Amino acid sequence: MESAEDLGASHGWRLRRGVLEDGRQVFAKVGAASPVFASEAAGLRWLGEAMDVPEVVEVAEDRLVLSWVDTEPPTPAAAERFGRALARMHRAGAPAFGAPWPGFIADLPMDNSAADDWPSFYATRRVLPFVRRAGLPAEDVRRVERAVERLPEAAGPPEPPARIHGDLWSGNVLWSGGTGVLVDPAAHGGHRETDLAMLALFGVPYEERILAAYQELSPLADGWRERVPLHQLHPLLVHVVLFGGSYRESLMRAVDRVLALGRAG
Structure with a gap:
């Protein structure tokens, strides 16, 4: 340079x-x-x-x-364009749940080897490996494991692998050129609700505009809002690993909501 x-x-x-x-x-x-x-x-x-x-x-x-990406303030129109673009990206699909390259989120390695179905992929490649790294009390570990056992009944109707960003918090969306530009991916074939749940985790400008535009092109399955905590288990575990126990309470609230979701299903 x-x-x-x-x-x-x-x-x-x-x-x-x-x-x-x-x-x-x-x-x-x-x-x-x-x-x-x-x-x-x-x-x-x-x-x-x-x-x-x-x-x-x-x-x-x-x-x-x-x-380099020159950024600008987000607008409602940019949020709607971003929502439609995100729907198109998810619909582009993936060969399988996983990816043919090594996975990372921040600097933490993730197993991207393929799995036949999303609940199995999410349990064995995302949630359980980070439970073992998080240093949680034994009772918390058991509660997370019980939530994982409920994944098949709590995950909603099966969907094909979507092409997802994998770490789509608001800081990884740069507003530029009248839409959102994606950076810092943990990209893989996954469940499209994972990206939307990550956007919701820390908030994103004009979230409801994004979601409405997304659903114009790709309507979400019934119950998707109730499944948001399920898709937030992995990113919350990542934050416990990276930043310590300050995220434990948020994680365990999500776990309790997943357990309730499983019972309701």
Whole structure:
């Protein structure tokens, strides 16, 4: 890069804004050699077949360089365009639940090996591995495990694998060009309700506009709002692993709602 501006750090990586010799502005994530950079690049390219994402300019063992995204304030119209674009991306589908590249969320590895059905994938590849890493009290672990046992009855009607971002909190949606641009994916073939539940977890501007536009193209199955806590189990466990017990209460509230959902089903 001709020049670079330090933007701070995230999960042990240095973040930089730079200018290439040809004048293009880029964003760079730099750190120790890790497969996370290739994984993120693969996910961006895959999502980019159906959705607005930054261009992958360069990927190496110790860095990922992307085209720079100029951001703007979100608007209701941009939220609606984003909702429709998200529906189209999910409908683009995936060969299976999982992905052919190693999975990561932040710097935490995830098993992306394929599974035949979503409840099995979510239980064995997402929830249970993070329960073992979260350092929860034994009773909490048992409650999470009981919630996982209810997945087949609580997950709603079966759906084919959707092409999902996998870590779609509001900070990973950049508002640009009158729509949302996706960054920092944990992309894989998954359940489309997972992305929508992640948007809801910490809030996103004009959420109801996004959802209404989404449903114009891809109506959601009955009961999807009640299933939001089920899809939030994994991201809440990730936050317990990364940031400690401050997220335990939110996790266990979600667990209790999943247990109630299973009983109601």
